[in-house]
Amino acid sequence: MQLLVRPAGFRFLLPAMPRSTDHLGQRHYPLWRIGPSRTMTFDQPRLMAVINVTPDSFSDGGEHMSPTAAICFAEMCLDAGADLLDIGGESTRPGAARVSPDEQIQRIQPVINGLRSAGIDAPITIDTTSSTVARAALDAGADAINDVSAGLEDPAILNLASDRHAGLILMHRVRPPDQDTYSHTYAAPLVEGDIVAAVVRFLQDRVEAAVQAGVALDAIAVDPGLGFGKTVEQNLHLMAEVGRLAVLGRPILLGASRKSFIGHVAGIDEPAERDGASVAAAVLMYRAGGRFFRVHDIAMHRRGLAVAKAMQSGLSA
Numbered sequence: 001m002q003l004l005v006r007p008a009g010f011r012f013l014l015p016a017m018p019r020s021t022d023h024l025g026q027r028h029y030p031l032w033r034i035g036p037s038r039t040m041t042f043d044q045p046r047l048m049a050v051i052n053v054t055p056d057s058f059s060d061g062g063e064h065m066s067p068t069a070a071i072c073f074a075e076m077c078l079d080a081g082a083d084l085l086d087i088g089g090e091s092t093r094p095g096a097a098r099v100s101p102d103e104q105i106q107r108i109q110p111v112i113n114g115l116r117s118a119g120i121d122a123p124i125t126i127d128t129t130s131s132t133v134a135r136a137a138l139d140a141g142a143d144a145i146n147d148v149s150a151g152l153e154d155p156a157i158l159n160l161a162s163d164r165h166a167g168l169i170l171m172h173r174v175r176p177p178d179q180d181t182y183s184h185t186y187a188a189p190l191v192e193g194d195i196v197a198a199v200v201r202f203l204q205d206r207v208e209a210a211v212q213a214g215v216a217l218d219a220i221a222v223d224p225g226l227g228f229g230k231t232v233e234q235n236l237h238l239m240a241e242v243g244r245l246a247v248l249g250r251p252i253l254l255g256a257s258r259k260s261f262i263g264h265v266a267g268i269d270e271p272a273e274r275d276g277a278s279v280a281a282a283v284l285m286y287r288a289g290g291r292f293f294r295v296h297d298i299a300m301h302r303r304g305l306a307v308a309k310a311m312q313s314g315l316s317a
Contacts, residue, residue: 029291032251033219034123034167035143040083042251042291045282045305048125049077050257050296051087053107054099067110074115078122080298087111087137088127092148092228094180094260101132108133109140116141125169131156138164144219146253148173148228150206155213162214169221169253170206172199174229182260186231195234196241199224203248221251221292227259235261239281242288255294256281257301272296279304287312 029042040046053070064070074085089107090099099107112124126137129149134157138145144167151158151170161168174180174190191198203222210220224238224245235256245252256262257278258271266277275297282293282301286308295301 030249030251031218032167032221033216034084034125036165038123038143040123040251044291045286045302045309046083046292047081047298047301047305048084048086048253048292048294049074049082049298050294051077051085051111052091053087053089053111054091065107067114070111071114071118074111075118075120077298078120081302082122082298084123084125084143085115086125086127086146086294087142088146089133090128092127092177094177094182096177098176098178101130104128104130104133105136109136112137112140112142125167129153129157131160134160134166135164138166143167144169146223147171148223148225149176150203151209151213152206155209158210158213158215161210161219162216165216165219167219167221168210168215169223170203170210171223171228171253172202172225180229183227183230183232183235184260184264189231189234190229191234195230195237196244199238200245200247203245207248207250217250221253222248223253223255223294226254226256227261230261232261232264235259236265239285240288242285242290246289251292252290253292253294254282254285254290256285257293257295257297275300283308 032040034040051064051070051074053064055065064073087108089104108126124142125144125146126134126142127146128134129147131154134145145157145161146169147157148171207220211217226235226238239256258274262274262277262281263269266274268274268277279300283304286305293301
């Protein structure tokens with residue numbers, strides 16, 4: 001494994017890989033090494049299925065609490081076209097109570113074991129900020145770690161990703177979920193100024209920290225944290241300016257699906273009824289350069305993005 005090492009006193013600089021083009025003018029996207037022997041390319045839209053093994057997630061809390069229900073839903077997502085499964089045992093919705101590592105493990109480990117025992121080989125990410133939970137998930141057969149704290153809550157998670165050659169997703173957030181509120185409730189922005197620039201600076205620093213901990217650069221993906229500590233307007237600005245995140249040189253995971261700012265704009269109170277509006281957001285982000293989406297309704301997003309891809313291919317032909 002090749003690591004990038006920074007000499008003392010020098011700032012680590014990230015390549016702007018996604019903005020490069022070949023002689024035909026086609027944009028290149030960096031691949032993501034999900035695990036020791038597994039990679040994902042982004043020449044087409046990639047969909048991460050949300051598998052919440054929780055009683056209190058904002059959209060589907062309690063629906064997949066049993067291992068049987070979660071495994072069945074995961075299989076349905078794969079049949080609908082999911083490229084990978086994101087399994088979590090702790091809700092990250094604003095105001096959610098924290099869950100101990102032991103409880104998270106009791107929720108997610110039987111699901112991952114069950115999927116692997118059933119012969120399902122699809123990539124699996126573990127949605128957690130705990131290195132203890134992440135280790136248990138990797139032991140059960142998960143490939144990568146999806147950390148919404150970007151390694152700040154439990155820095156050992158960076159060393160774990162390095163030691164296990166696991167993929168790693170680092171997300172921007174301003175507050176932990178139990179101290180946060182929904183986007184449409186902010187009286188004033190938590191982040192002042194250009195939100196895109198602030199997100200880029202934060203993620204550059206966290207990618208640098210991960211690399212310094214031994215994580216290979218090609219194993220890292222990043223997430224701007226739509227809905228996490230941002231106003232409705234800031235979320236919309238981030239979605240419209242997805243292309244500016246390309247300076248990070250890493251795959252960009254985009255999670256707008258069913259979130260409160262989508263509901264606020266569309267006038268839809270019930271999260272489960274926001275799928276149509278969520279697909280519209282994903283299509284517009286695809287047009288802006290997005291290729292990696294964390295979503296609840298796989299089938300609807302697959303169809304909408306297939307049309308967007310066909311139209312874009314036709315326009316560039």
